[in-house]
Amino acid sequence: MNNFTLTLLGTASAMPVGDRNQSAQVLQVRERLFLIDCGEGTQGQMVRLGIPMMKLDAIFLSHIHGDHVFGLFGLLSTIGMKGRQAPLYIYAPANFGPVLKFFLSYYGEGIPFEIHFVPLKMKAPETVFDGKALEVLAFPLNHGIETFGFLFREKEPMWNVRKEAIAQYGFTLTEIGAIKRGEDVVRPDGVIPNAEVAYKPYVPRSFAYCSDTAPFPEEAEWVRGVDLLYHEATYLAEYADQAEARHHTTTLQAAALARDAGAGRLVVAHFSSRCRDASRYEEECRSVFPETCAGKDGDVFEIGK
Amino acid sequence: MNNFTLTLLGTASAMPVGDRNQSAQVLQVRERLFLIDCGEGTQGQMVRLGIPMMKLDAIFLSHIHGDHVFGLFGLLSTIGMKGRQAPLYIYAPANFGPVLKFFLSYYGEGIPFEIHFVPLKMKAPETVFDGKALEVLAFPLNHGIETFGFLFREKEPMWNVRKEAIAQYGFTLTEIGAIKRGEDVVRPDGVIPNAEVAYKPYVPRSFAYCSDTAPFPEEAEWVRGVDLLYHEATYLAEYADQAEARHHTTTLQAAALARDAGAGRLVVAHFSSRCRDASRYEEECRSVFPETCAGKDGDVFEIGK
Numbered sequence: 001m002n003n004f005t006l007t008l009l010g011t012a013s014a015m016p017v018g019d020r021n022q023s024a025q026v027l028q029v030r031e032r033l034f035l036i037d038c039g040e041g042t043q044g045q046m047v048r049l050g051i052p053m054m055k056l057d058a059i060f061l062s063h064i065h066g067d068h069v070f071g072l073f074g075l076l077s078t079i080g081m082k083g084r085q086a087p088l089y090i091y092a093p094a095n096f097g098p099v100l101k102f103f104l105s106y107y108g109e110g111i112p113f114e115i116h117f118v119p120l121k122m123k124a125p126e127t128v129f130d131g132k133a134l135e136v137l138a139f140p141l142n143h144g145i146e147t148f149g150f151l152f153r154e155k156e157p158m159w160n161v162r163k164e165a166i167a168q169y170g171f172t173l174t175e176i177g178a179i180k181r182g183e184d185v186v187r188p189d190g191v192i193p194n195a196e197v198a199y200k201p202y203v204p205r206s207f208a209y210c211s212d213t214a215p216f217p218e219e220a221e222w223v224r225g226v227d228l229l230y231h232e233a234t235y236l237a238e239y240a241d242q243a244e245a246r247h248h249t250t251t252l253q254a255a256a257l258a259r260d261a262g263a264g265r266l267v268v269a270h271f272s273s274r275c276r277d278a279s280r281y282e283e284e285c286r287s288v289f290p291e292t293c294a295g296k297d298g299d300v301f302e303i304g305k
Numbered sequence: 306m307n308n309f310t311l312t313l314l315g316t317a318s319a320m321p322v323g324d325r326n327q328s329a330q331v332l333q334v335r336e337r338l339f340l341i342d343c344g345e346g347t348q349g350q351m352v353r354l355g356i357p358m359m360k361l362d363a364i365f366l367s368h369i370h371g372d373h374v375f376g377l378f379g380l381l382s383t384i385g386m387k388g389r390q391a392p393l394y395i396y397a398p399a400n401f402g403p404v405l406k407f408f409l410s411y412y413g414e415g416i417p418f419e420i421h422f423v424p425l426k427m428k429a430p431e432t433v434f435d436g437k438a439l440e441v442l443a444f445p446l447n448h449g450i451e452t453f454g455f456l457f458r459e460k461e462p463m464w465n466v467r468k469e470a471i472a473q474y475g476f477t478l479t480e481i482g483a484i485k486r487g488e489d490v491v492r493p494d495g496v497i498p499n500a501e502v503a504y505k506p507y508v509p510r511s512f513a514y515c516s517d518t519a520p521f522p523e524e525a526e527w528v529r530g531v532d533l534l535y536h537e538a539t540y541l542a543e544y545a546d547q548a549e550a551r552h553h554t555t556t557l558q559a560a561a562l563a564r565d566a567g568a569g570r571l572v573v574a575h576f577s578s579r580c581r582d583a584s585r586y587e588e589e590c591r592s593v594f595p596e597t598c599a600g601k602d603g604d605v606f607e608i609g610k
Contacts, residue, residue: 014386016349022379040379041346044321066382066412070375074345077371081319102407107371
């Protein structure tokens with residue numbers, strides 16, 4: 001089984017604290033490496049955690065708040081200096097366009113690779129990345145400023161033909177093609193059911209990233225059945241008023257969402273600097289959704305194991 | 306004696322390495338706190354090292370290269386969020402003006418305090434900060450792009466009158482004023498020499514910051530007699546060609562400068578990511594100027610002790 005792994009680089013909210021950097025995560029899906037948000041210090045965290053920043057396939061930015069993007073300039077400069085040639089796609093809200101454009105006008109000389117900026121403007125989930133085995137959907141969040149969540153999901157694989165069945169039935173190439181598409185093999189002497197000779201090589205895995213946002217009605221539907229849900233839980237339940245005023249989510253709300261969406265597991269972070277005891281966040285979430293982990297910088301989650 | 310203390314926040318050169326952040330230093334001079342350069346991760350380092358970022362009096366930026374300035378946006382955002390009200394002076398090359406202006410146009414809403422940008426354009430040392438007991442001079446460096454060094458020096462103090470002399474001679478207020486200005490006291494019955502009744506409360510201390518730069522003829526003169534000299538030494542002596550091509554300094558050149566300028570001590574940093582063994586930098590420098598220290602993140606230097 002190939003990797004489908006989430007690594008947390010930064011789990012602080014807007015205010016940095018000693019052992020928590022600002023928001024950034026790396027998702028590895030097989031041979032692909034995606035960076036999701038890029039708070040200040042992201043490149044340093046990648047160095048410390050041994051994540052090859054030169055191999056990033058794309059960058060997804062949820063919104064333009066500094067604690068989610070101020071690490072981008074340094075990261076682009078560094079991989080430029082190190083000689084990256086491959087084009088880099090950056091998916092971000094449309095209002096990040098001028099920021100990137102200004103940065104490139106001042107610092108672009110040191111960046112020898114092409115940057116393709118993909119402005120996000122959708123009002124409902126849309127596929128923004130469509131690979132052979134993986135697709136990424138972006139969807140709007142509810143943060144009082146243009147903000148987007150991302151759903152990374154593997155595509156349903158073709159059927160594989162069991163080796164012993166090939167030996168037993170001596171399938172032709174045409175028959176093998178039919179089996180891979182999920183069809184039965186029809187021969188003059190009878191039908192060989194697909195289920196008897198084929199299997200799915202893997203169950204598609206999925207990960208969703210929701211930060212920053214207040215809860216909103218469509219959210220559970222848009223991340224339904226996800227294996228691992230990352231959701232901000234900036235506030236403990238007692239600060240629900242502040243969470244609402246600042247378009248953020250409480251522990252209990254994040255956990256209720258994971259439960260309602262039928263998520264496999266929940267990781268929460270983006271904790272307010274007011275409370276340094278992450279176990280309190282975890283405890284409150286687990287009262288509603290037991291499969292919750294309060295993330296910390298450097299945590300690695302294997303998805304779909 | 307009040308503090309005159311340098312703290313290194315970041316000692317890497319352009320490429321970040323695990324235990325070295327990008328360029329930033331904090332200089333405390335008595336009750337004042339100055340930030341010199343502001344590479345990515347500066348605010349996190351201030352949090353980790355217990356330096357009160359809300360109390361910064363001014364920020365000095367040597368040049369616009371990202372590894373010296375990309376931490377500024379996050380720092381300004383954070384102290385804005387924490388409610389700083391006091392105006393903040395930022396001294397930087399004139400070409401940083403548009404960067405700051407763009408940043409404020411996009412992110413200024415969260416910054417409730419006034420920012421006074423002081424563009425540096427001088428061709429020779431000029432006083433840019435003139436306090437009661439301290440002045441700061443800026444002077445051009447030689448880095449192939451507008452770059453400035455900074456000299457922080459205490460002013461010559463007034464003379465203090467010895468307590469026992471006051472008791473002995475019963476000085477009038479007018480006489481005390483004269484003594485403080487360094488004058489002798491002239492009485493009908495004779496002259497009381499200043500040196501007999503007065504002393505200087507402290508010897509003025511000084512610190513100079515030179516990064517990034519290749520050596521240049523006026524440099525030793527401009528930092529002459531400084532107590533502590535911070536100078537970049539990006540390259541070991543064997544890479545003198547690269548140092549020259551990239552407008553940087555080698556170990557031996559930095560040490561020769563400290564010697565020629567009659568500096569008290571030398572701190573070198575901004576080491577190339579190529580060589581992780583800082584003791585090699587230190588060793589090479591010490592062969593020319595024994596009072597050299599290869600800086601590392603978190604180092605604190607008391608100046609003028």
